Amino acid sequence: MRIMTAIACSAIALFGISAATPMENAKAQSSTASFESYLQEVRQKALQKGVRAQTLDQVLPGLTYNPRVIQLDQSQPGGSTNSAIPPFAPYQRRHITPERIASGKAAYRRLIAKLIDVERETGVPGPIIMAIYGKETNYGSYMGDFDIPRSLATLAYEGRRRSLFEPELLAVLKLIDQGVPQSALKGSWAGAMGMPQFLPSVYLRLAKDGSGDGYADIWNSEYDAVASIANYFVNSGWRRGEPWGIAVNVPSSLDRSSIESKIIPTRCPRVFNRHSQWKTMAEWQRLGVVPATGMRLDESVMATLLEPDGRGNRAYLLTGNYRVILDYNCSNFYGLAVGLLADEIRS
Ligand SMILES: [Ca+2]
Structure with a gap:
């Protein structure tokens, strides 16, 4: 999507996470000085982006490092790209x-x-x-109910994914500068x-x-x-009038290797690699791939085949509008x- 794809599942990730340990709190405190000097760098960058000094003076001094945010970030799944897809x-x-x-x-x-x-x-x-x-x-x-400026300042400062979070921190400062009340910025x-x-x-x-x-x-x-x-x-790029996709039945005789996609995805490879080549609904029909329910797509609509649980299980033909949903969250x-x-x- 949105950069949000990389950090989705946040609500799910909240479960089972305990509060910061004393050691983590001590570590956070020992890095307070450098957190503040980092915020000075952010201040300069925000000024260059046109955020008013008055806004920065109002927001930045009140921000503190939040160890819990880092704990949550480090417990995110998805670090390994080789793990099996459930x-x-x-x-x-x-x-x-x-x-x-x-x-x-x-x-x-x-x-x-x-x-x-x-x-x-x-x-x-x-x-x-x-x-x-x-x-x-x-x-x-x-x-x-996390304080968004505080969370983003913490994540940007910690640095593991600064290229993602620092622009978001600058954006939230801009948003406050444009008049969104800081008290509203929860998430x-x-x-x-x-x-x-x-x-x-x-x-x-x-x-x-x-x-x-x-x-x-x-x-x-x-x-x-x-x-x-x-x-x-x-x-x-949502296309008016086109469904996202339909459930289909796939004949067991279908030669899967003949429909493999040759496109090398430039993003979300684990997501896009699971899809077949694009074919029209008429072409899928000729291969024996037919709707499993009452829902139909026009013969000229292009779709890819996804068999999320492998052969013999429910399969889907997915249109360009499905890709728009993936743009919101690439999964x-x-x-x-x-x-x-x-x-x-x-x-
Ligand atoms: Ca409104």
Whole structure:
């Protein structure tokens, strides 16, 4: 997506993490001086980016190092690129629960007038927007209560992924400079904010007012969250009228090696390498790959085949709009869960 892909799963990662140990606290304190000198460097960079000195004087002196954020960052999964990919079916059962579907339908009904307007304007369907909302924050019920400037300053200072977090720190300073109250800036430990879990740089580029008051309040306004998610999708190239994909049955005789993709992915290789070549629906039909449910795609639509749990299990043909979902969070499990949850919300 959004840089957010690299640091997603934040809400999940919160579980099972204990508070900082005394040794970590001592370490944090011993590095206080250099944390402050790092903030001086940040100050210079922010000034160069046009953030007013007055804003920086108001925010930077109050920031402290947060050892818990580093602890959470270091406990993130995904460090190894060789680990086996787990099966999708158990994930689907855990993440697309009857409760999640029912809450999604309720949110869809609550916001239906706005969602119709937004779809008319952008082509992004309401159920897809609601599925993102559900996946990111369980429809606004957990958005994270970490202080975003403090978290980002800590992560940028610690330095393991400074190239990711320092621009986000500068972006959040800019956001405060533009008038977003600092007290509103709560979110995940890794900097994702509000109902759509936008990073500060994403907020600056793509957050949108949907309520008509001129302010994109993604923390408190569902209309603003809806407009902002739709704007993200438009920016990533969502095509009006095209479904994300469909469940299919694949004949056991299909020669998988003949449909392997020859494209070397430039990003998210572990995600894109699992997809076949692009073919039209008519071509898939000729290979015997046929819809498993009542859902259909036009013959001319291009799609790739993904068999998340291998041969003989549920498979999917996935369109360019599936790639837009991956742009929000580059994970096949995420993309499939959003698509399938959207289908349930719509049904
Ligand atoms: Ca608003």
